[in-house]
Structures are given as C-alpha cells and as structure tokens.
Amino acid sequence: MGHVTALSIGLAGALIAVGIGFPLPWMLGPMVLVTLAAIGGAPVKAPLQIRKVIMPILGVMLGSGFHPEAFEQIAQWAETIAYIPLFVVMAFSSAFAVYRFIGRFDPITAYFSSAPGGLNDMMLIGAEAGGIELRIALAHASRVLMVVSSMSFIFWYFFDVHSTGQSTQSVGFADLSQQEYALLISCAVVGAFVGPKLRLPAAQVIGPMILSSLVHLAGLTQSAPPTAAVNIAQLVMGTVVGCRFLSVPISEIWRDIGLAIIATTGMMFAACLCAILVSQQTGIDIKQTLLTFAPGGLPEMSLLTLAMGADIAFVATAHIIRILLVIAAAPIMFRTLKIRSRY
Secondary structure, three states: OHHHHHHHHHHHHHHHHHHOOOOOHHHHHHHHHHHHHHHOOOOOOOOHHHHHHHHHHHHHHHHOOOOHHHHHHHHHHHHHHHOHHHHHHHHHHHHHHHHHHHOOOOHHHHHHHOOOOOHHHHHHHHHHHOOOHHHHHHHHHHHHHHHHHHHHHHHHHHHOOOOOOOOOOOOOHHHOOHHHHHHHHHHHHHHHHHHHHOOOOOHHHHHHHHHHHHHHHOOOOOOOOOHHHHHHHHHHHHHHHHHOOOOOOHHHHHHHHHHHHHHHHHHHHHHHHHHHHHHHHHOOOHHHHHHHHOOOOHHHHHHHHHHHOOOHHHHHHHHHHHHHHHHHHHHHHHHHHHHHOOO
C-alpha cells in the first residue's frame, strides 16, 4: 500500500501546485511533497511497477516529436551536439570539486557522484569500483531534483512560462483513432522488449522512442500524446524521485541536498554558458537550448520539454547523446586516472 500512499501524496502535491500556479505542477508538486513525506518518515513506496508502464509510454510520446521537417535543422543539431562534450567536462569537473573538497567524499564516490547523467549506471559502476552506493544514489537523485526545480523556476521567472501543459494545444484521449492506439501501443510493447535486448541505455524509454519516431517519420500517424497522459507520467516520475529519499537519515539528506545545490549550480552555469553560445551561433531559441543542456534525467527533462512545447526530437536526441557519452567515457576516464594515480 506504500505506493498508493506515495501516489496519493503526489496527486495532492500536483493539485496544490496547480492551485497556486506553481511551475511544472504535475511533476514538481509531487516531487516536493513526496520528498518531504519521505524525509518525515511517511510510509511511502516508489511506484516502480507503474513506472515500468510509464517509461515505454514516455518513449512513444518522445517519438511523436520526430517528423520530416525536424531534420531540416540538422545543421543546427550538429552544432549543438558539438558542444555536449565541452558541457560534460565542465559539469563533471565542477561537481567533482564540490563533492571531493567541500563534501569530503572519497575520490571514487565523488567521481561517480559527479557524472551529469546515467544515474543507474553510475550507481552500479561506482559501487563495483569501491564507492559508497547510497551516497552516489543520493547525489544523483538530488541532482535531478535540483535541476528540474531550477529549470522550472528559470522558465517561470525569466520567461514567464509556467509549464502547466497549457503551452501546447490540449489533446484528449478521444482525439486518437483505434488504429492509432493500436500502432502506438505496439511501439511501446515491442520497443520495451527489444530495447533491453539491444542493451540500449534507458532501454525502456529509448526502444519505444525509436519505433515511435519511425512510424511518425513514415507518416503512419501524426498523433501527439494526450495531455492527460503527459500529466500522469509527470505525476509518477515526480513521485518516484521523491521516494528516493526514503529511509535515509534526515541529517544526511539535508547534507546531500545542500551539496547538490552547490554542485547543480556549477552544472547549470555550464549549461547556461553552452546554451547561450549555441543560441548565438545557431539562432535557436535560448529556452530550447537551455532544455537541451540542463543536466537532468532523460525522462524528467523530456517531460519538461513536452510541457514547455519545445522541440522534443531535438532535446531528447541531445540528452541521449549526453547520457551515452557519460556512460561510455566515465568508466574509461576513471580507469585512466586511477592508473596514473599510482605513479
């Protein structure tokens, strides 16, 4: 029943956030209220089984953002992607300095806590390398919490975008035909099965996204995700993030959140710098380049992009490349630095 309690608290948080005009209410509201409930010892449990269903649906939603016209801006995509390695190095270095020298984490834990992406992979690889798994997990959970929160308030304060889901045309469940539902559900089911077989990162999202993008590019459907489905996905993801702080001593949570605020500030500075440079060079709207470089998780940033009405194909592709780069490069650099440290 813990997951029911968590979702109930999350729903209450979403409704309160909607009522007071909170930015990104369907994700940030549940995230904040469930985090507070978890810290306070409420009997909440992450709805992981529901998340498993939501992730393929999210992948299908992301795939719906791909259309032939999107690739007319392929040159702008290339210029943006060229900045991703620079962003990763800047974000990684600044966060490592925070966790190593301010947080006094051991080198291994600090290293894998600092990666701007790949939460599950960094947690597993870091633990195998001798890092403290709980601290790595809390660092990444705190990063996602801080990035989503800060991005929501940046858009609210500087751009007067409240990200309530009303920035795009509302789509109802009845707007899709039975054939379109069958096609999109097939993308979700087949993609969720094939993705892990191909060892894709975030396989439950990327597998369905690839299939969905193909059917949309082929013109078999042009359906956008129903607004209610986007809100439900935000509710579940926000609740899951909040539950990550369950059963952790309050003093440790506040310490890790404090470190995450400092580390995320450095990461967001790097994201803003790269976003401004890309926007000046390509003419892409600064709001979209900010979404592209913000170092949050793929599901959370994709939902934020959907809520903002930005180009989901562009933003999701950039985040996938960032995550792939982090997952591929972080272990290699760790082994290189570890070997060199012996001499």
